[in-house]
Amino acid sequence: xxxxxxxxxxxxxxxxxxxxxxxxxxxxxxxxxxxxxxxxxxxxxxxxxxxxxxxxxxxxxxxxxxxxxxxxxxxxxxxxxxxxxxxxxxxxxxxxxxxxxxxxxxxxxxxxxxxxxxxxxxxxxxxxxxxxxxxxxxxxxxxxxxxxxxxxxxxxxxxxxxxxxxxxxxxxxxxxxxxxxxxxxxxxxxxxxxxxxxxxxxxxxxxxxxxxxxxxxxxxxxxxxxxxxxxxxxxxxxxxxxxxxxxxxxxxxxxxxxxxxxxxxxxxxxxxxxxxxxxxxxxxxxxxxxxxxxxxxxxxxxxxxxxxxxxxxxxxxxxxxxxxxxxxxxxxxxxxxxxxxxxxxxxxxxxxxxxxxxxxxxxxxxxxxxxxxx
Ligand SMILES: [Zn+2]
Numbered sequence: 001x002x003x004x005x006x007x008x009x010x011x012x013x014x015x016x017x018x019x020x021x022x023x024x025x026x027x028x029x030x031x032x033x034x035x036x037x038x039x040x041x042x043x044x045x046x047x048x049x050x051x052x053x054x055x056x057x058x059x060x061x062x063x064x065x066x067x068x069x070x071x072x073x074x075x076x077x078x079x080x081x082x083x084x085x086x087x088x089x090x091x092x093x094x095x096x097x098x099x100x101x102x103x104x105x106x107x108x109x110x111x112x113x114x115x116x117x118x119x120x121x122x123x124x125x126x127x128x129x130x131x132x133x134x135x136x137x138x139x140x141x142x143x144x145x146x147x148x149x150x151x152x153x154x155x156x157x158x159x160x161x162x163x164x165x166x167x168x169x170x171x172x173x174x175x176x177x178x179x180x181x182x183x184x185x186x187x188x189x190x191x192x193x194x195x196x197x198x199x200x201x202x203x204x205x206x207x208x209x210x211x212x213x214x215x216x217x218x219x220x221x222x223x224x225x226x227x228x229x230x231x232x233x234x235x236x237x238x239x240x241x242x243x244x245x246x247x248x249x250x251x252x253x254x255x256x257x258x259x260x261x262x263x264x265x266x267x268x269x270x271x272x273x274x275x276x277x278x279x280x281x282x283x284x285x286x287x288x289x290x291x292x293x294x295x296x297x298x299x300x301x302x303x304x305x306x307x308x309x310x311x312x313x314x315x316x317x318x319x320x321x322x323x324x325x326x327x328x329x330x331x332x333x334x335x336x337x338x339x340x341x342x343x344x345x346x347x348x349x350x351x352x353x354x355x356x357x358x359x360x361x362x363x364x365x366x367x368x369x370x371x372x373x374x
Contacts, residue, residue, distance in 0.1 A: 019351040021099065022092035025344060027054060027114070027121040030091045031063060034113045037098035038065035043111075046221070048214050052118045052128035060117035062211065064218050065098065068108025074369045075226040077219065078362065079112045079233045082134045082211075082283055084119020084126065088344040089303055090234030092351070093358030107369050110222050115283075116211050123336035124318050125343075127209055134235075135193030135204030135279060136212050137286035144280075147194040149185070150202065153177060157190060157201050162320050162331070187308060193280045201319055204281045215283070219290060230263070230365035231298035233284045234358065237311045237343050238277075239304030242353035245269045246299035246361060249278070250285035259297050263368035264361065268299065297368060301361045303354045306342045314342040 024030035038045055043065035050060040068075075078094055081087020094111040114120045118128040127133045138144060156177070159170035178186050193204045208216075223229065232246075239245055246264040251257040261268050279285075287298040305311065317335050321327060345351070 015352050015355055016348070018096050018099070019092070019348060019355055022095040022355065023088065023346070023351050024091065025088055025340060025346060027060070027117065028058070030088060030120075031061070031114065033095055034063060034065070034091060034098070034111075037095050038063075038067075038111070041065070041067050041098045043067045043098070044070070044222075046218065048218070050117045050128065051210055054118075054121035058121075060114075060121050062115055062117055062214055062218070063113040064222065065094075065111045065113070066108060066222050067098070067111075070108075071225040072106065072108035073225060074107040074228045074230075075110055075223055076107055076230045076362065076365050076369060077110045077112070077232070079115050079215070079231070079283065081114035081116050081120050082233060083132075083235060083237075083343075084116050084122070084124045085339050086125070086234075086236045086343045087114050087116070087120045089236050089351075089354045089358075092355060093234055093301075093362070096355055096358065097362060107366055108226075110219075112215060112218055115215050123339050124322065125315055125339075126319070126322065127211055129205065129209055130199065130203065130322055131205040131209055132193065132202050133209060133211050134283055135195075135202060135281035136209050137283050138195070138204060138281040140205075140207050144195040144204075146196040147189075147192055149189040149192065150194040150197070150200075153186060153189045154197060154200055157316060158323075159320070160323075162317060162324070183308065187312075188277070190312065191277065191279055199323070201316070216290065223291070223294065226294055228295045228369055229297070230369050231284060231287050231296060232358075232361050232365060233282075233298070233300045234303075235300050236303045236354070237305050238302040238308075241304050241306065242350050243304045244353070244357035244361070245302050247277075247284070247302055248299045249282050250288065252288045256288060256297070259368070260299055263297055263364050264299060267361075297365070299361075301357060303357055305345055305350070311342045314338045 046064040047061045054060050080090025116127045116133045156170035156173040159167050161167040190202055195204050246268045248260040248270045284298045284300045288296050318339050321335050
């Protein structure tokens, strides 16, 4: 079981060793380490092959590992990589959980590794359909309202140039927009998700994507007996560097919000007027409704990295790359390196903070599950 909240010298030494064992920055070594640790933990494994391949034509998979009794009533689910390259932190947290002896006798553990394997392998955020997977968990049976705020920023956010006169104009327009309306409005415009402009920034898709369908099928497959589920979906890039927050998105009622609050009391954030970040179509926002017979407690673990202006610039340039034709290799490498710098930092200080955040989130969820009656 992960360490308790009490930090000791032993814990710190353990963390230093764990960051060397658990963090990777390429798809294949991260996946291999996950499978190896899962096998050592006697996990039940499932691998599903993505319809798209990696940069070297290699097969890409979502891998799931289930540790514990097959008929467990209580289950903790940890997911990584829904936003592609952000997945290296989630992968490390999952590996760390597998490497520790899993002592929660009556709680099973389900780890879903690299939910968006295409985004991980291509150092991107979107999936193989150029869809933001974490805006794809909506009901497509009814027409989705257009995001009018997004229309205000589409032209300059999706500038066809990386550098040049058009880009200079677009950047000036964006600066003017922020000066007039504030950064918060830009963040909402580009983060809330949009469904009326396919191929443009933050598009949530027109139908459930492969990763969406696969993830939901895996949850169904591995949770037939579970009555109480805790869910942590790991992300990076939001918040102060190394700081963490649990984002509780779209809780269905007061009881669900209060339960999440009691699990993660000092880090939980529920979007509100004070924190108007309310994206549609997130996985954790949809998780409440996966199975009406199961009591769900879900949140996204967000680990901060760089200032929002820098993170957004990296995402915007990576989005440009997805739509560009032939691009010189050094430009591709520099855009990908900035994505890693902004969403998968490699310094020990950040990695230590990220792993500690993951341990704490998992520990608190286990405590929360342990007091639930079956
Ligand atoms: Zn994310």
